[in-house]
Amino acid sequence: MHDLRMVREHIDALRAGMRRRGALEVLAPAIDRAVTLDKSRRDTIQAVEERKAARNAVSQQVGQRKRAGESADDLQQQSRALGDEIARLDRELAETERELSSILLELPNVTLDSVPGGGEESNVVVRTWGQPREGVRVEPHWEVGARLGLIDFERGAKISGSGFIVFRGAGARLVRSLMNLMLDVHTREHGYEEIWVPVVVNRASMIGTAQLPKFEEDMYALKDEDAFLIPTAEVPLTNLYRDEILPESELPKAMTAYSPCFRREAGAAGKDTRGLLRVHEFDKVELVRYATPETSGQQLELLTAHAEKILQLLQLPYRVVQLASGDTGFASAQTYDLEVFASGVGKWLEVSSCSNFTDFQARRANIRYKPADGGKPRFVHTLNGSGLAFPRIIAALLEHHQQPDGAIVVPEALRGYLGAERLT
RNA sequence: GGACAGGUGGCCGAGUGGUUGAAGGCACCGGUCUCGAAAACCGGCAUACCGGUGAACCCGGUAUCGAGAGUUCGAAUCUCUCCCUGUCCGCCA
Numbered sequence: 001m002h003d004l005r006m007v008r009e010h011i012d013a014l015r016a017g018m019r020r021r022g023a024l025e026v027l028a029p030a031i032d033r034a035v036t037l038d039k040s041r042r043d044t045i046q047a048v049e050e051r052k053a054a055r056n057a058v059s060q061q062v063g064q065r066k067r068a069g070e071s072a073d074d075l076q077q078q079s080r081a082l083g084d085e086i087a088r089l090d091r092e093l094a095e096t097e098r099e100l101s102s103i104l105l106e107l108p109n110v111t112l113d114s115v116p117g118g119g120e121e122s123n124v125v126v127r128t129w130g131q132p133r134e135g136v137r138v139e140p141h142w143e144v145g146a147r148l149g150l151i152d153f154e155r156g157a158k159i160s161g162s163g164f165i166v167f168r169g170a171g172a173r174l175v176r177s178l179m180n181l182m183l184d185v186h187t188r189e190h191g192y193e194e195i196w197v198p199v200v201v202n203r204a205s206m207i208g209t210a211q212l213p214k215f216e217e218d219m220y221a222l223k224d225e226d227a228f229l230i231p232t233a234e235v236p237l238t239n240l241y242r243d244e245i246l247p248e249s250e251l252p253k254a255m256t257a258y259s260p261c262f263r264r265e266a267g268a269a270g271k272d273t274r275g276l277l278r279v280h281e282f283d284k285v286e287l288v289r290y291a292t293p294e295t296s297g298q299q300l301e302l303l304t305a306h307a308e309k310i311l312q313l314l315q316l317p318y319r320v321v322q323l324a325s326g327d328t329g330f331a332s333a334q335t336y337d338l339e340v341f342a343s344g345v346g347k348w349l350e351v352s353s354c355s356n357f358t359d360f361q362a363r364r365a366n367i368r369y370k371p372a373d374g375g376k377p378r379f380v381h382t383l384n385g386s387g388l389a390f391p392r393i394i395a396a397l398l399e400h401h402q403q404p405d406g407a408i409v410v411p412e413a414l415r416g417y418l419g420a421e422r423l424t
Numbered sequence: 425g426g427a428c429a430g431g432u433g434g435c436c437g438a439g440u441g442g443u444u445g446a447a448g449g450c451a452c453c454g455g456u457c458u459c460g461a462a463a464a465c466c467g468g469c470a471u472a473c474c475g476g477u478g479a480a481c482c483c484g485g486u487a488u489c490g491a492g493a494g495u496u497c498g499a500a501u502c503u504c505u506c507c508c509u510g511u512c513c514g515c516c517a
Contacts, residue, residue, distance in 0.1 A: 009478085045474050049486045056486090059498040063442040072497075079497040245434090245471095374453080377471085 001104050001210075001364045007034050017110030020117045020325040030103050037100040044096060048089035055082040105207065106214050109360040111325045112297075112334045122324035123337075129308070130317030132341035138402055140344035141395040142275030145171065147406070148423055150398075151276075163265070163273070163280035165391070170423055174397075175283055177417035178390050179258045182285040182310055186387055190306045192256035192287060197236035199259055200227050205239040208365030210331035220262045229262035233286035234384045241290070242365040248372040251380065252299055253290040256387065258283065276391035277349065287354075287387040290367065296356050296381035297334075304336045304354040307387040311351070313413035316396050317341045319348065333358040336385075340392065344399035349392040354385030 006014050015031060018024040058079045065072040116122050145151030150171025156164045167175050186192040203226050206212040211219060211231060220229040230236060237255050246253070261284050272278050287306060291299040304320065311318045323335040332355035339348035359379035362368070368377040401409045408423040415421055 004473095042474065045486080049474065052487085053485060055497080060443070062497050066497095067442080076497040083497080 001360060002107055002110075003363065004038055004100075004104075007031070007038050007104075011035060014107075014110065018107070020111060020115075021108060021328070022119055022326040023108065027107060030107065034100060034103045034107075037096055037103070041093065041096045041100060044089055044093045048086055048093060051082050051086050051089070055079050055086065058082070102213070105364070108330045109333050109357065111328050111332075112356075112358075115328065115334050116322065116324045117326075118324045119326035120324065123327055124322045124324070126320050126322050126336070128317070128319040129312065130315070130341075132317045133343040133400060136343065138344040138399050139406065140275065141342070141398040144344075144398045144402065144406070144408065145275070145394075148408070150174065150423070153275075161280070163278070165276065165279055165281070170418070170420065171394075173418055174394060174414075175390060177414055178393065179283065179285060180417050181313070181414060182387055183256060183258060185309060185313065186256040186285065186287060186306060190254070190309070192254040192306075195237060195240070195255050195257040197230075197233055197257050197259055199230050199236075199262070201230055201235050201239070202227050205235055205242065205365075208239045208242050209235050209361050210364060211235065214330060217266045218264050220264060230259060231263045232261050232284065232386075233257040233259035234288060237286060237288040238361055238367075238382050238384065239365055241367050244367060245377050246290070246367075246369045246380070248292065248369050251290055251292055251369055252295065255288045256285060257288075258285045260284075261389075274345075276395045277345070279391055283390040285387050286384060288382070288384045290362075290369075290380040290382055292369070293359065293378070293381050296358065296383060299381075299383055300334060300336070300354060300356040303383050303385050304338070307338055307352045307354055307385050310388050311338065311340060313411065314393065314397065315411045316393070316400055318351075329353070329355060331355075331357050331360050333360065338385075338388070340396045340400075342392070342396045342399045344402070345395065349396065351388045351392045351396075352386035355383060357382045357384075 002014065011031070015024060015028070018027045018031070058075050062072040062075050062079065065075070116124055139147075142151070142153065146153065148171075149169055150167060152166040152168055156166040159166070183194055187194045200222065203212065206219065206228055211228075219231060222228065236259075237257055240255070241253075260281055262281050265278060265280060276282075287303055289299050289303055308318070308320070318338055318340045321337045321339060323337060328335045335353055335355040337350050338352040338354070340351050341347075342349050358381050361382045362379040365382075367380050367382070369380050370377050397411075398408055401411065403409060406424075410418055410421055410423065
């Protein structure tokens with residue numbers, strides 16, 4: 001969410017930001033409307049507060065007279081009239097603020113100046129690691145998974161629906177191993193606090209991290225309560241300190257959590273849905289950091305490196321892609337995608353999206369810190385990234401580490417957890 | 425799910441329908457004292473929004489005592505609904 005001052009004083013920057021996202025045309029009317037509403041909001045506030053001040057003064061006089069045993073009928077009459085006006089103006093104000101905030105909640109963040117303009121075609125590969133296997137025939141993961149009895153797609157679909165996966169045997173153990181490896185590395189080597197979170201969150205949390213209101217149709221909603229299944233542990237982790245003020249000494253704050261993630265993937269039907277590529281429920285270890293505005297840029301580099309470390313340990317070739325403005329997510333100001341190469345599918349698969357949200361989420365979720373120099377509380381900057389998402393990692397493992405004899409070589413770092421060097 | 429008891433500032437805690445943004449204490453910050461520290465004493469110490477020239481400082485105003493609605497000239501204080509916490513009972517992994 002943007003500061004109202006942005007609308008009032010930096011409207012050109014806001015428009016330019018929307019243009020860089022390629023969204024100005026669609027959003028221009030909303031921005032114009034916000035400007036109008038902001039003006040009328042302030043006018044109404046002035047009018048209503050003036051009357052409230054008058055009423056407070058009159059009421060005090062009533063009190064004085066009554067204590068003196070005098071009648072105050074005339075003043076009460078006056079106060080009642082003011083009260084009626086106040087009620088009317090308050091309703092007007094509430095309506096204005098409701099509309100204004102609904103507009104503000106649906107405007108995306110502005111990307112940083114360092115982010116290239118344009119759409120997906122302007123994304124930049126900033127580095128690659130490892131060597132993709134190309135020109136070799138590799139069995140796709142859904143075939144390997146079925147052949148080795150690691151994944152039971154049919155029964156997953158039977159008990160839950162398409163896009164729900166059953167892992168079994170060494171496959172199930174692989175999921176558990178990935179969880180332990182990632183959490184161990186992030187807590188022991190990267191200094192994150194391990195958190196175990198609820199997977200059901202309330203509406204305020206979903207608004208805080210900006211899944212709502214815009215993406216409600218992508219969320220699994222509970223039927224009897226105003227609550228949702230989390231699409232990522234980002235939601236509970238980032239909202240952990242919602243409506244709180246942290247001392248600056250606690251920054252940067254680093255938290256990690258494993259969680260299942262639930263996504264309806266509305267409108268994505270038929271696109272890259274084969275095997276494990278796009279599913280409705282999956283597992284993920286998430287990294288979240290809070291930082292000061294001055295350090296959030298470096299913090300993003302750090303967080304991205306932490307996610308990359310896992311790919312290196314798994315010996316999977318990957319590339320880091322700096323997303324262009326138009327391809328950057330709604331709440332993000334800057335995003336690096338980590339893409340792993342799956343040699344069976346023959347594609348780069350996104351396994352992590354590392355973002356700096358600047359104060360966009362912090363403003364929605366009201367997460368602030370008290371500066372060490374004693375100044376006014378400021379909004380923190382929030383960052384997060386997957387570290388990493390399991391299904392595509394499993395796909396890449398089953399494809400990249402596949403041997404000519406069809407066996408899968410387990411990367412060194414995973415062997416202790418999995419208790420095997422090869423899957424056959 | 426049922427029955428009680430509660431939700432007040434960073435924390436503890438007082439609060440009568442009327443100068444209560446809210447006594448008192450703790451914590452914290454500044455000062456006096458001290459060679460230094462402790463103690464003692466003095467002072468300061470919420471947030472958001474609106475306005476006063478844009479910014480800093482400052483000044484004025486409004487709102488905030490779990491949330492919302494109501495009664496009233498006036499609500500932390502009365503009424504209703506909801507949320508949350510505690511205790512007991514029931515149920516349950």
